[in-house]
Amino acid sequence: MRVQRLKGGKRKSYVRPQAGPLAIEWYQEDVHVLHNSHWTRQRLHNGDQKPISKKIPPVLDGCNQTIISDELKNDAQHSDFESGLKPLWLRAQSGDELSYQKALRLIAGRLRSYFRRHLMNLPDDVEDLVQETLLALHLHRGSYDPTQPVSAWVLGISRHKLMDLYRRRGRREALHEPIDGLEEHLAAEDPGETLANVDLHSLLQELPKAQRIAIEMTKLEGLSVAQASTRTGVSESAIKVQVHRGLKRLAALVRKEPT
Amino acid sequence: MKTDTLIEMLARQAGPAPDFPVRRRLAAAAALGFLASSVLALVLIGPLPAAAFYTAAPWIKFVYAVLLLAGASALAARLSRPVSSTITARAAVVGVFLLMLLAGAVTLIATPEGERWSALLGQTWWICPWMLMMLSLPALSAILWAMRSLAPTRLRQAGFAAGLVAGVVGAMGYSLACPETSVAFVAVWYSLGIALTGWVGQWLGPKVMRW
Numbered sequence: 001m002r003v004q005r006l007k008g009g010k011r012k013s014y015v016r017p018q019a020g021p022l023a024i025e026w027y028q029e030d031v032h033v034l035h036n037s038h039w040t041r042q043r044l045h046n047g048d049q050k051p052i053s054k055k056i057p058p059v060l061d062g063c064n065q066t067i068i069s070d071e072l073k074n075d076a077q078h079s080d081f082e083s084g085l086k087p088l089w090l091r092a093q094s095g096d097e098l099s100y101q102k103a104l105r106l107i108a109g110r111l112r113s114y115f116r117r118h119l120m121n122l123p124d125d126v127e128d129l130v131q132e133t134l135l136a137l138h139l140h141r142g143s144y145d146p147t148q149p150v151s152a153w154v155l156g157i158s159r160h161k162l163m164d165l166y167r168r169r170g171r172r173e174a175l176h177e178p179i180d181g182l183e184e185h186l187a188a189e190d191p192g193e194t195l196a197n198v199d200l201h202s203l204l205q206e207l208p209k210a211q212r213i214a215i216e217m218t219k220l221e222g223l224s225v226a227q228a229s230t231r232t233g234v235s236e237s238a239i240k241v242q243v244h245r246g247l248k249r250l251a252a253l254v255r256k257e258p259t
Numbered sequence: 260m261k262t263d264t265l266i267e268m269l270a271r272q273a274g275p276a277p278d279f280p281v282r283r284r285l286a287a288a289a290a291l292g293f294l295a296s297s298v299l300a301l302v303l304i305g306p307l308p309a310a311a312f313y314t315a316a317p318w319i320k321f322v323y324a325v326l327l328l329a330g331a332s333a334l335a336a337r338l339s340r341p342v343s344s345t346i347t348a349r350a351a352v353v354g355v356f357l358l359m360l361l362a363g364a365v366t367l368i369a370t371p372e373g374e375r376w377s378a379l380l381g382q383t384w385w386i387c388p389w390m391l392m393m394l395s396l397p398a399l400s401a402i403l404w405a406m407r408s409l410a411p412t413r414l415r416q417a418g419f420a421a422g423l424v425a426g427v428v429g430a431m432g433y434s435l436a437c438p439e440t441s442v443a444f445v446a447v448w449y450s451l452g453i454a455l456t457g458w459v460g461q462w463l464g465p466k467v468m469r470w
Contacts (some may be wrong), residue, residue, distance in 0.1 A: 095275035104266040142279035143410040156341030160412035200260045218272040
């Protein structure tokens with residue numbers, strides 16, 4: 001489902017017929033939302049940046065994601081996804097590797113179906129974007145605030161990544177805001193193909209030597225930071241910095257890589 | 260590469276989540292910007308005579324700027340994360356602005372009728388907003404750069420917030436050199452200059468903060 005923003009800032013909306021658990025019908029000013037299996041009628045301010053309604057997030061960058069997060073907060077209580085993810089994520093945040101792995105797998109499945117829906121015409125880009133987003137989530141995981149639902153945080157970043165891809169591709173969809181969230185994809189995970197076009201292993205070769213070695217030792221061979229430090233003679237904090245910088249560099253390379 | 264391999268790689272030796280120093284980075288950038296705008300104001304325009312600082316005029320500007328800074332920096336901090344509610348911070352910014360506008364209106368009404376225009380326009384109304392914006396540009400680049408290293412996902416809004424903070428910081432610098440004394444002048448032209456900087460930030464945000 002997408003909302004189009006017309007030039008001149010006036011909010012007019014249109015229907016894009018699409019199957020899905022959440023159906024929205026737009027009229028000039030009122031919006032009817034099928035939510036939890038009943039229709040609610042909500043009024044939009046014409047020309048306003050955001051609708052009064054707490055249920056419909058408005059357009060593109062002008063959008064205020066609090067609205068989404070509020071919505072997800074409500075939904076989240078009933079959602080298996082959130083309730084399954086949150087404890088894993090909290091443990092991961094405090095350093096539990098196994099929980100982190102599980103959480104990322106859970107997220108990857110959701111991301112795949114989310115991106116697949118919004119990249120109907122670019123199926124080849126889906127897995128690349130999943131990987132790019134996972135990298136971004138990892139690099140910015142400090143920005144997660146435990147008072148918020150993890151799914152809202154993930155959605156915020158995934159949507160940002162999706163918009164970024166649209167802009168890069170110079171597509172008309174960049175004008176549209178996908179307004180359905182991860183939660184709405186009740187069609188659960190899409191195990192589908194998991195092989196991306198972009199190969200991180202080969203991109204790794206493009207990193208500066210110190211960063212590449214730090215990543216290879218800790219991330220591929222699985223050495224602890226302390227072991228990597230004694231093997232290379234570099235301090236532990238320097239290893240951590242190199243790993244972080246390397247992954248950041250890698251994320252930038254993935255983003256630029258033409259596919 | 261398989262996504263599963265990537266996940267294993269990301270999780271391996273990941274350790275606890277790193278700190279996310281929003282406040283520290285924004286504060287450092289704003290402080291740097293304040294320094295730059297003060298120096299620019301003093302060098303380009305020249306400081307007010309010392310006697311001026313014994314009158315209320317520069318302090319009114321300063322207090323307005325400090326109050327606005329509280330709201331604007333809270334807004335910028337919240338927009339530096341993917342999902343944080345911005346409602347309170349926005350209300351604070353608008354509230355301070357309206358309060359100042361009200362104070363300006365009240366003093367204008369208290370001014371004798373013949374002098375109202377000169378109180379509102381002062382000597383420098385046409386240059387003030389532009390000068391203020393110009394003095395804010397170093398702060399704007401510092402703050403955008405700081406924000407870029409965080410995780411803003413609402414780029415236009417984040418850019419606008421960065422511009423507001425920069426504008427306020429520029430206003431502080433400009434108040435060291437600005438000869439105007441009326442509250443109404445500050446309420447209108449300073450606010451306009453700050454908003455201008457905000458719009459520059461809004462325009463730049465999506466261009467420079469992509470990640």
